[in-house]
Amino acid sequence: MNPLIPITISSLLVILISGTFALYIGRKHGGSNEEWAVGGRSLPVYVVIGTQFATAMGGGMLVAHVGIGYASGWSTITYGLILGMGLLILVLISGWLREQGFTTLPDVIKKIFGAHPLLSGLTVIMTIIVPFGWVATQLVAFGSLLGNITGVSPSLLMFVLAILSLIYILPSGLTSIAWTDFVFGVGMLIMTVISVFLVINMAGGMGEVVANVPEASWSFPGGLGAVGSVTIVLWTLAILPGTLTNQMYYQRIYASKNLKNIRISLLSTAVIILLVEVWAAITGMSIYSMNPGLANPEQAAGWFLQQVPTWFLALYAGFIIATIMSTVNSGVQSVVVNLTRDFYQGYINPEVGEKKLLSLSRWLSVAVIAVAYVMATQFSGTLNWLVATYAYSAGALLVPIFVGYLLRNKAFLTVQGGMASMIMGLLGTGIAHAMNTTIPYVVFGIGLSLVSLLVVSFFTKNNESAMKGEAAVKEVDQVGS
Structure with missing residues (x-):
């Protein structure tokens, strides 16, 4: 059977179910700009956990982290520990962040240093570049992954994803995104369980995997450092600053009902990320056991998908859509909040009404996703650009x-x-x-x-x-x- 047919059916089901849910949430909570920007500051703890996890997951987990597992075994867990460390640091300042009633990162800078146009303007620009970079790179990852599987043009796939993402963003911003992220997050966890059992079975069982994988990758805790101490240091210097200056994490702190929920959500997210890193390690090592000769470790996930049964490929396509869609949605919404709250309301029209601000947020969402799509199709070095945006944002x-x-x-x-x-x-x-x-x-x-x-x-x-x-x-x- 042509895999395009089951993949299309699976993808449409994911979009239909989650899109309908997003529209329902929008009708129920879509009348306030507070709902748009910070989820009405009343999201349940399980929803915050789901949206934190779904936002952090991204397309990189499906490709790059499986590649790390392929080349360096349990070192993926080390990556997750570093990311989790960043979330734990956010726990330490979460009480102050929540009690101040912030909406964006520029609000934090303004509270600490006072209001100044140049300082606020720099903060907005440095805040925007990271989520915008996430949007562009996730579009590229989506087009690349599904393009290899289906043979459909990556540009067309990216265009479809860009249009579909508006279903989740426009109804009520962060509120509709967070609730659908929760649904996506549950689906992601289920899919990781199914996929890890399948890949181990295809590799002939864990005994066969252990026998075929280098000792340096499989041993524990030695395998945590299989990637090399220099790489671990470089990861730490790159991941920690990027995590600690990513507005998308801060917004979910602002959106929680109370401080207790914030701390539970951040700690729970860190634990879930570690579990997913275990999945990436086992998946990568199982693929290595089956095919140790890949020239590029990041080809591991793509090679695996070419070997699986059609029914699993269809399910995995839905997994890819859910994972990447959640990150795209969060990135667009984060950029729009800065443009509306910090630029437009802060400098152009301080007396703007709630209804007009909400309408502007929706129009700007369309504009942001359109610009990101053009960037994704025109510039091949998007991944390097994303790394640079993280660095410059954290440096500032x-x-x-x-x-x-x-x-x-x-x-x-x-x-x-x-x-x-x-x-x-x-x-x-x-x-x-x-x-x-x-x-x-x-x-x-x-x-x-x-x-x-x-x-x-x-x-x-x-x-x-x-x-x-x-x-x-x-x-x-x-x-x-």
Whole structure:
């Protein structure tokens, strides 16, 4: 049987069921911009867990992580531990984030350093580039994976996904996305269980896998470091900053009902991610047992899908759609919140009404997905571009957010220090990137950002205190008159 037929049927069923659910949620919760931006700040804990997991999963887990398992066995778990560490750090500041009633990352910077157009503008740009990069790369991953299986043009597949994603975004933004992510997340977990049993069976059982896979990959805990200590350090320097400055994680903190739910959701998400990394490791090693001669480990998932029965291929196609769709939806919604709340409402029309802001959010969602589609079809180096967006965003934002959080009550930080930290973080990242350093170039940006924040804040704190004092005197005089 032509695999295109069952794949099409499976995909349509996934889209029909989840799309209908998204429209239902939209009718029930779609009348408020608060629902659009942060899920009404009332999402149940199981929904937050589902959307955190689905957002983190992405197309990379289906390709790159199985490839890591193929080449380096249990090292995928190490990757998951590093990502989980980032989520645990977010737990530490989650109480403060939630009680402040933030909507976006620029709100955090504004709270710490005060309002300033240049500082806010830089923050918005650095916040937007990561989720936008996610959208473009997920479109590419979708077109590549299903294009290889079905023979359909990747550009056409990406266009279809871009159009379909609007079904989940437009009804009520984060609210409809989070609820459908929960459905997607449950489906993903079920599919990982089915697929791991199938791949082990195809490989002849775990005994056969252990016999055929190199000892360095299979041994435990030794296999956790099979990828090499240098790579683990590089992972840490890349993954942690990217996780800690990704607005999509922050939005789900804002969307939880209360602090207890936030902590439960982040910890649960970290555990689920580790379990999925176990799946990626076993899947990768099983594929290695069957075919150890692949030139590129990232071909492992694609090769496996060419060997499986048609019924499984159809199910896996639905799995691919759910995994990638959830990340695309979250990325678009995150970008739109920055454009509407931080740019339009913040600078262009502060008095905009709720209804107009919601309508603008929907129109901008269409525009963002359209631009991402064009980028995905025109630029082949999308993955490298995504890595760069993570680096530049973290280089600019990590220090102002976290060092700023630690020093927020010390009367030390200044707006000038915040701007210098962000600008020099970008500059340091850019110079190291141009020099093609072996150490991740984001490290140089973070280091320069930290020094700039402390030095400039030290030399400008007296001036800023004087300015605040003068402003307070003027306010008192105005009240007295």
